[in-house]
Amino acid sequence: MTFCKRLAITAGEPAGIGPDLIIQIAQNSHSDELIAICDPELLYARARQLDLPIVIEKFNVEDDPSPTQARTIKVLPVQLSRTTTPGELDSENAKYVLETLTLAANGCMNGQFDAMVTAPVHKGIINDAGIAFSGHTEFLEELTGTKKVVMMLATEGLKVALVTTHIPLSQVATAITQPLLHDVIEVLQYDLAHTFGIENPRIIVAGLNPHAGESGHMGREEIDTIEPVLEELRSKGYQLQGPLPADTLFTSKYLDQCDTVLAMYHDQGLPVLKYKGFGNAVNITLGMPIIRTSVDHGTALDLAGTGKADTGSLTLAIHYAGEMSRNKSKSFHEQ
Ligand SMILES: NC(=O)C1=CN([C@@H]2O[C@H](COP(=O)(O)OP(=O)(O)OC[C@H]3O[C@@H](n4cnc5c(N)ncnc54)[C@H](O)[C@@H]3O)[C@@H](O)[C@H]2O)C=CC1
Numbered sequence: 251m252t253f254c255k256r257l258a259i260t261a262g263e264p265a266g267i268g269p270d271l272i273i274q275i276a277q278n279s280h281s282d283e284l285i286a287i288c289d290p291e292l293l294y295a296r297a298r299q300l301d302l303p304i305v306i307e308k309f310n311v312e313d314d315p316s317p318t319q320a321r322t323i324k325v326l327p328v329q330l331s332r333t334t335t336p337g338e339l340d341s342e343n344a345k346y347v348l349e350t351l352t353l354a355a356n357g358c359m360n361g362q363f364d365a366m367v368t369a370p371v372h373k374g375i376i377n378d379a380g381i382a383f384s385g386h387t388e389f390l391e392e393l394t395g396t397k398k399v400v401m402m403l404a405t406e407g408l409k410v411a412l413v414t415t416h417i418p419l420s421q422v423a424t425a426i427t428q429p430l431l432h433d434v435i436e437v438l439q440y441d442l443a444h445t446f447g448i449e450n451p452r453i454i455v456a457g458l459n460p461h462a463g464e465s466g467h468m469g470r471e472e473i474d475t476i477e478p479v480l481e482e483l484r485s486k487g488y489q490l491q492g493p494l495p496a497d498t499l500f501t502s503k504y505l506d507q508c509d510t511v512l513a514m515y516h517d518q519g520l521p522v523l524k525y526k527g528f529g530n531a532v533n534i535t536l537g538m539p540i541i542r543t544s545v546d547h548g549t550a551l552d553l554a555g556t557g558k559a560d561t562g563s564l565t566l567a568i569h570y571a572g573e574m575s576r577n578k579s580k581s582f583h584e585q
């Protein structure tokens with residue numbers, strides 16, 4: 251097993267804190283090789299603004315991976331369409347952002363990179379450019395041709411996976427179908443075992459409605475959709491508890507006895523996780539043939555160029571990407 255892994259890091263939205271974070275973490279050495287995929291001129295300009303020293307080297311795929319030296323950034327260059335001002339979004343650069351993601355993902359699929367780590371993108375400005383985009387998770391699901399990927403965020407003592415991701419709340423109830431829930435739990439169960447080494451994972455599944463539907467008086471999704479899937483999978487040996495009311499399941503009584511919470515939608519699970527571990531959490535896309543980790547935060551336009559962005563989550567995402575690539579097993583859909 252090669253110790254030093256080659257990790258692609260996409261810098262994300264150029265007006266956000268992604269470039270800052272790459273420059274900030276480059277001040278230290280790393281045992282894995284980090285390849286930034288972005289415009290090198292953007293890094294130079296942001297480094298001047300942050301008053302941090304960097305040396306940029308062009309990435310050469312023919313070289314063997316080598317640990318990253320302090321203040322050196324290896325770059326796979328992609329040119330911005332327009333020069334960026336920190337904090338000011340420009341839809342002209344949306345294609346550039348997607349090009350960095352595509353290069354990273356394709357590079358992972360063809361073996362050029364061991365994993366990809368993504369700095370935050372701005373979903374809105376990509377849509378403003380006329381390109382339908384709801385997140386890295388969905389973009390990479392399509393690009394890698396994966397039937398179902400699962401978003402999971404992890405921090406010390408808590409993992410939260412989601413059944414639905416970036417859709418309007420008004421669409422959540424109809425999006426949660428038995429086949430979707432079944433696929434999500436299968437991917438989650440498989441990855442907890444094979445990526446995280448939890449042999450018989452205990453998963454707590456949240457209900458959708460207040461009080462998990464109050465026996466059908468406050469919504470029937472628990473009875474009609476969630477319970478039948480849990481019953482079926484329990485009969486195969488899965489350790490599934492629920493559907494539990496989401497307002498009380500995030501308490502130590504339940505969390506101490508589970509490995510992961512499966513939330514029905516984005517803002518049911520992630521506020522709790524971020525309350526517990528914002529800045530010290532990682533976002534992992536489960537189920538793909540490639541490894542992708544990401545930060546727990548967004549573009550923080552208010553902090554771009556100020557030097558105040560916290561590097562904790564990107565550092566953790568890089569750590570996870572390295573460890574996951576050292577322990578890589580087949581993904582759920584490849585078995
Ligand atoms: N992985 C990704 O690509 C993600 C992208 N986003 C996108 O980011 C954009 C902005 O989203 P918001 O909801 O405003 O969330 P945000 O995370 O960008 O900002 C929320 C608050 O947290 C602070 N913050 C964020 N990251 C920080 C860091 N590293 N250090 C210190 N403070 C930090 C910000 O200054 C702000 O006060 C949206 O377009 C959203 O879609 C959001 C989450 C993840």
Ligand SMILES: NCC(=O)COP(=O)(O)O
Nearest residue numbers: 385386387388520533544
């Ligand atoms: N809140 C998490 C988030 O929005 C990240 O989404 P993605 O871009 O990683 O799909």
